[in-house]
Every structure is written in C-alpha cells, then in structure tokens.
Amino acid sequence: MRKLSTLLVLCALGQAAGAQVVINEVFENPPGGNDEFWEFVEFYGPAGMSLDGYAIALVKGGDDPNGDGIPDLPSEIDEAFTLDGLHLGANGLLVLLNDTGGGNFGEELVDPDTTIAYFTQQHIPTIDTAGKLGNDDSSTYVLLRRRPQTNSDGYPSAWRKDVDPDENWDSHIDFGAPHQSYGHILEPYQMVDNLAWSDNGGKEYVRESDDEISDTPGFNPDAVSRVGYNGVNPGPQPRRADEELVYGDCVAGDILPYDAVRSGGPTGFDRTGFAVTPGSFNDSDIESQFRFVPGDVDFDGRVTAADLCAAASLLGATLDDTEPRVSDNETPDDPSDDFTFDAWKYEGRAFNSLLVTLSANPGDGDAVTLADVAAIKGMICIADWNSDGTVNTQDFIVYLNAWAAKKPCADVNTDGVVNTQDFIAFLNAWTAGC
Secondary structure, eight states: OOOOTTHHHHHHHHHHTOOOOEEEEEEOOOGGGOHHHHOEEEEEOSTTOBOTTOEEEEEEOOBOTTOSSSOSBOOEEEEEEEOTTOBOOTTSEEEEEOOTTSOOSHHHHSOTTSEEEEHHHHBOOSSSOOOOOOOSSOEEEEEESSOOOOOTTSOSOSSSTTOOSOTTOSSSOOOOOTTSOOSOOOOSOOEEEEEEEOOTTOOOOOSSGGGBOSOOTTSOOSEEEEOOOOSSOOSSSSSHHHHHEEEEEEOTTOSSEEEEEOOSSTTOOEEEEEEOOTTSOOOOSSOOOOOOOTTOTTOSSSOOHHHHHHHHTTTTOOTTOEEEEEEOTTOTTOGGGOEEEEEESOOHHHHHHHHHHHTSSTTSOSSOOHHHHHHHHTTSOTTOTTOSSSOSHHHHHHHHHHHHTTOGGGOTTOSSOOSHHHHHHHHHHHHHOO
C-alpha cells in the first residue's frame, strides 16, 4: 500500500471538502490474456477518507443463454476484497491492482498522490486465493460498508470469493429468516455504490435498476469509467447509469484505450481511443471527468437552498442508523412467513448525501449537527430560496410556505427552532438580494 506523508492532515481537510465515495473505474477484461497484470478497480472520494469497514465485491450473475429461466451457470461472488486499513489518496483516489500474476503495471502509471493497494493484500479470507476478475456473463460491482459477519462455516463474512449469493437465482441477494436453509446469509448489507450490466441472460444485483447500464449489446464491456454522479436521472437516457457511466471494448492492438460509448439518447458518448486511467482522472481537451462539489447534498452539481433543506432533514442522522423493514423471506407469494428485520437506513445516494452533510463541519461527531447545516447555509444565497438564480416574489412565497409548515430548513438562523426570528432573518436577506 502506498503511504502518504500528508495523510493525517488530509483526513481532516479532505472531509471538509465534501465526502462521498464511489466506484470510479473498472478494468475487468484487458486484452492479450494477461488479466492478472492489468486489471484494477478504482475508487474516488474525499482526500484522506478512511475506508475502514468497506469492501468491494464482484458478483457474477451466471448465465441463461436460451432464456428458459434455468441458469446454465449459477451466480457467484467472483472476487471480494476488504478495504480495511486503507485511505483515499491526496487526490481522492484509491486503485486496487491485480498482483496475482506476480507483478502489475500500477507503479509506473498511477499518479503518486493515489493510494495503491493489491488484490492479494486485500483478499477476504476464504479457502481460495485472489485471482482475476471474471470476464463473462453479467457483472455487478458492489461497494459495501456494513455486512453480516461470521457465518456457520467459520469464515468472517459470507461476502467472499466463490459464495453463491443467489441460490434461487431471482436477482436478489439471499436473505432468509434464521430457520431457512440458505447456505450463506448476505443481507442485510449496507450498499454505498454499485454498477452493473447484463450479458448472456445473467442477473444483476443492484438496489435500484437506475444503477444498471441499460444495454451492452452482445458483449461484456472490457472497461467502465464514471463520468458523472447524479441524485436523480437528469435524462434523456433511460437510466441514471446511462448518464454517468461510459463503457466499451479495448482498441485492437492496444491495452488502455477503449472504444467508449454511453448507451442511447441524443447525449450519447462515442469516442474511439478513450483510455482507462488508473489512479488519475479521465480528463482531456474535449471533456473533464466530474468532480464532487462540496455541500452538494442532492448531487446536481451546484449548492443551493435545496441542499440546505436536504441537509436540515438529516439532523441527528448517522451512517449506522437502521430502520425496520419487512422481508418476504424469499417467498413473495406467501406472506405467512414474512418477517421484520433491521435494515441500514442510508444506502446509495442517500448514504453519500449523508456523508456530504456530515463532512460540512468536520470534527463535530458522528451525527449531523446544526453546525453541519449552518456550514452548508454559508455556501448558498438564502434569498434565492427556489434556486432559480434570481431573487423575486417567488422566493418569498416559497420560503413563507416552508416557514409556515415549520420545515427544518426554514430555520435560517440555525438555532434549532423555526420561529419569528427566522422569518425576519430571511426577510432581511431577501431584501438585500444576492
């Protein structure tokens, strides 16, 4: 693992710059039959962020080439790696390199500000050793934080290589009541980010279909790169993943360049020779890779009153919050065996929105505080309450409705109470304009 001399400072400063963590790039199938030398998975977030407790798993969805609903090849966790002990680098990047072939290309190509870790180093204990990423059928990459520990077979987690996570092959990670005889219970786990694509009739394992690439016609992508991150699908493409991810096959005769496409729609991305860039950003003269915006709780690329309201709604929240949910016990047609369980409340975009809010005022604990909300308030123009770029009567009306409803974000002076003082504070700001 690459050690950074500035890491302790960055752990503090980086959290203040905005905190969210995603799977940024995957090089699953390099050309030339030497996958063990070229493969990598890359993560992006705030500089110095600790990834203790996190893990990354590649879940293969099996295949069903004739479409009869009976898999010719079952699902399995192809590879799984703990991220314990790792921090994102000074540039916000961590790259996990495949070193199972005795070497890798990373040291020469990776930005020195990037943290480097290795497959063999981070492999979750199992009877098998780390290998190469599976190249065929469907793939789902799952970045997870909290997960079940210590299964009946004595290993520390069911989230490990060669486990079948979907024994009834219904496109849902297995979760049964304690009396039910699934080999491994992998739910409930806390999903931080996931990306997926289907191929050859296999399954995907995302929390929301918005996180699947809609169409990879007739092939399994060699590489996938993230070029955006949105709270909602900005359109016009069918799914959020289609707006955020580009993918493709490697260019003949070369290693890192690939023919990158974004599926469908008038904003389709189509560039020959786009290259994977382990441990650095995919910037070019044509387009720069996205960067997270500090304080942007709703991930629309700007900080507005909507972010203030989103942050205020999270007061008191922590990453470890749970809530009761009902499981159908893998029998959706039989409600008699349903059971209630404690699920992780914040996952995916909600998890990362909470991270952004928690990091607005670093060092004030594990729960969202008024200081966090106040820090985000300091990034916006309060007078433009409807976030349309102008201050007018509509802003006054929208705020008045929020204030009358006692919405948390109407607490303009962030004293924990919505009262007359907040109305006066807003009125003064509205009169002054932006």
